[in-house]
Amino acid sequence: MQRxxxxxxxxxxxxxxxxxxxxxxxxxxCLPGHQFGPAVRAQYLLHFILSGKGTFHSGNKTYSLAKNxxxxxxxxxxxxxxxxxxxxxEYMWFAFDGSEVVTILQNCGLLxxxxxxxxxxxxxxxxxxxDTITQMEMKTENEYMLLGNLYHIFGHLSRNRYADDxxxxxxxxxxxxxxxxxNYRNDIHVQDIARYAQVERSYLYRLFINEFHESxxxxxxxxxxxxxxxxxxxxxxxxxxxxxxxxxxxxxxFCRYFRERTGFTPKRYRTIDGDRTLSYVSxxxxx
Numbered sequence: 001m002q003r004x005x006x007x008x009x010x011x012x013x014x015x016x017x018x019x020x021x022x023x024x025x026x027x028x029x030c031l032p033g034h035q036f037g038p039a040v041r042a043q044y045l046l047h048f049i050l051s052g053k054g055t056f057h058s059g060n061k062t063y064s065l066a067k068n069x070x071x072x073x074x075x076x077x078x079x080x081x082x083x084x085x086x087x088x089x090e091y092m093w094f095a096f097d098g099s100e101v102v103t104i105l106q107n108c109g110l111l112x113x114x115x116x117x118x119x120x121x122x123x124x125x126x127x128x129x130x131d132t133i134t135q136m137e138m139k140t141e142n143e144y145m146l147l148g149n150l151y152h153i154f155g156h157l158s159r160n161r162y163a164d165d166x167x168x169x170x171x172x173x174x175x176x177x178x179x180x181x182x183n184y185r186n187d188i189h190v191q192d193i194a195r196y197a198q199v200e201r202s203y204l205y206r207l208f209i210n211e212f213h214e215s216x217x218x219x220x221x222x223x224x225x226x227x228x229x230x231x232x233x234x235x236x237x238x239x240x241x242x243x244x245x246x247x248x249x250x251x252x253x254f255c256r257y258f259r260e261r262t263g264f265t266p267k268r269y270r271t272i273d274g275d276r277t278l279s280y281v282s283x284x285x286x287x
Contacts, residue, residue: 025094030083037080043095045073052089056081072115108157128152172197190216232270
């Protein structure tokens with residue numbers, strides 16, 4: 001069995017721009033167990049896994065990778081990687097550098113402690129890679145077309161990163177909502193919600209403002225008031241009991257919040273609700 005691979009280098013002194021420079025690019029369907037390295041690179045190098053599996057070693061960390069993942073090698077890093085013996089990977093790669101690279105990689109989420117990211121494989125990404133390789137193979141590379149292809153590839157990574165961020169935000173928000181629904185009866189605070197969702201209070205605040213246009217504290221109060229409204233309609237508990245049952249430590253504060261939300265005191269709301277005419281002696285001295 002022979003290796004199925006191709007790699008091409010830029011023509012020397014062909015760069016018109018130092019903001020982003022392509023040095024070489026290639027594609028390979030590896031043989032089982034094929035290994036590269038240990039090696040140190042002079043430029044940044046990105047590998048996009050098209051299929052199969054393999055292992056990437058960087059520093060003291062080892063990553064088991066598969067289809068639709070990308071791994072990055074930084075200049076000066078000692079790395080090596082090898083294909084799985086049962087399901088060897090196929091990948092595309094390109095080496096690059098330039099004054100804009102740090103900003104670009106930050107926007108793609110590739111400059112943290114983890115040099116691995118995910119991407120969505122589509123025809124436009126493959127076409128950008130293939131056009132780059134073809135231009136270099138035919139020695140017809142055009143600086144602006146190559147840069148266009150590179151920016152398209154980075155744009156693809158950036159789009160996936162923000163999609164991932166949106167998914168993470170959605171998960172954090174759902175954890176926060178579940179915590180509120182399961183614990184609103186207890187003496188919980190915003191910090192408790194943030195701790196459960198594993199986010200900072202400021203980040204939790206932004207999530208709620210973006211989604212509900214109210215703070216986590218406001219949302220918690222509103223959730224408690226909705227529960228209280230249901231109790232006023234369907235139970236015979238007195239006002240103080242309902243306040244405590246919904247997580248309010250102070251019945252007078254509960255009455256104030258309830259009136260601000262509905263325009264009625266809890267007692268008046270219970271009296272006029274539907275066709276029910278409920279009047280409780282025990283409520284007479286309550287709000």
